[in-house]
Amino acid sequence: MSDVSEIPNYGLRDEIKAYWSERAATFDLSPGHEIFSEEERAAWHRLFTQHLGSGEGRSALDLASGTGVISHLMDDLGFKVTGLDWSETMLALARTKANARARAISFRMGDAEHTMEPDDHYDVVVNRHLVWTLVDPPSAFAEWFRVLKPGGVLLVVDGDFVNSTFRERILSRLAAWGQRLGWLRGDPVQMQPEMMAIHRSILSRVYFKDGARADAVSGLLAGAGFESIAVDTHLGDIHKTQARNWNVLKGMVRKSQHRYAIRAVKPARPSS
Ligand SMILES: C[S@@+](CC[C@H](N)C(=O)[O-])C[C@H]1O[C@@H](n2cnc3c(N)ncnc32)[C@H](O)[C@@H]1O
Numbered sequence: 001m002s003d004v005s006e007i008p009n010y011g012l013r014d015e016i017k018a019y020w021s022e023r024a025a026t027f028d029l030s031p032g033h034e035i036f037s038e039e040e041r042a043a044w045h046r047l048f049t050q051h052l053g054s055g056e057g058r059s060a061l062d063l064a065s066g067t068g069v070i071s072h073l074m075d076d077l078g079f080k081v082t083g084l085d086w087s088e089t090m091l092a093l094a095r096t097k098a099n100a101r102a103r104a105i106s107f108r109m110g111d112a113e114h115t116m117e118p119d120d121h122y123d124v125v126v127n128r129h130l131v132w133t134l135v136d137p138p139s140a141f142a143e144w145f146r147v148l149k150p151g152g153v154l155l156v157v158d159g160d161f162v163n164s165t166f167r168e169r170i171l172s173r174l175a176a177w178g179q180r181l182g183w184l185r186g187d188p189v190q191m192q193p194e195m196m197a198i199h200r201s202i203l204s205r206v207y208f209k210d211g212a213r214a215d216a217v218s219g220l221l222a223g224a225g226f227e228s229i230a231v232d233t234h235l236g237d238i239h240k241t242q243a244r245n246w247n248v249l250k251g252m253v254r255k256s257q258h259r260y261a262i263r264a265v266k267p268a269r270p271s272s
Pocket residue numbers: 016017020021033063064065066067068069070084085086087090110111112113127128129130133
């Protein structure tokens with residue numbers, strides 16, 4: 001990426017958009033992004049079914065849909081899915097993949113913090129790996145509350161990508177040594193140092209720069225009006241299946257991170 005800091009009015013949101021557009025081409029090559037086994041697909045289906053029930057034609061908005069991985073899982077379960085992302089590059093890949101798989105998923109350009117969707121419109125709103133990068137989560141959560149129907153359900157899948165436990169730091173260091181010495185399998189996609197620096201820089205300036213902990217996210221969701229907020233950290237089945245795509249130490253790192261799903265409900269209108 002060229003140096004964009006000199007462009008007038010170029011803000012953090014533009015940087016985030018440009019960063020993901022740059023990563024789009026290799027996004028689906030990474031385990032943890034695209035799904036590489038039927039076991040992993042089944043584990044995701046179980047998570048979504050547990051928190052959302054089966055689709056039965058209900059409408060779902062997948063925010064920050066990227067290449068459409070989550071949109072496809074929701075489509076598998078019978079939801080009528082709209083994917084929304086602000087990166088044209090991601091959207092182009094998402095549309096190509098949906099066409100190749102003959103899926104009727106609609107992908108459109110938009111900002112997850114200001115969706116331009118009608119009030120009380122969706123049965124379900126989902127997103128994966130969006131919350132940690134939001135510039136203004138309180139207004140984003142108010143927006144998601146607005147577009148959900150009364151009684152509608154939000155499911156957030158995210159994690160704290162800032163703080164690490166001692167165990168995680170040791171495992172990461174050992175994994176890096178092992179990879180450098182050729183003792184351990186390398187990662188399927190190697191992020192360039194320039195992109196890693198951009199990632200760190202973005203992360204240092206977003207709202208959750210100190211890490212998107214589930215309790216902090218839940219507190220903001222409650223502030224936006226959501227009720228029945230439940231945090232699920234039992235994502236072990238998913239992480240176990242993903243771990244097979246990395247070397248053993250990298251797989252262990254994944255399992256020791258603070259990753260979670262949060263289900264929250266927009267209250268149904270009181271009957272008059
Ligand atoms: C880590 S990727 C996740 C993609 C997808 N949710 C998944 O889990 O496979 C982050 C995506 O969020 C999009 N994104 C980030 N902030 C956004 C925003 N405010 N509005 C729309 N898209 C956003 C990026 O363009 C990128 O496609």
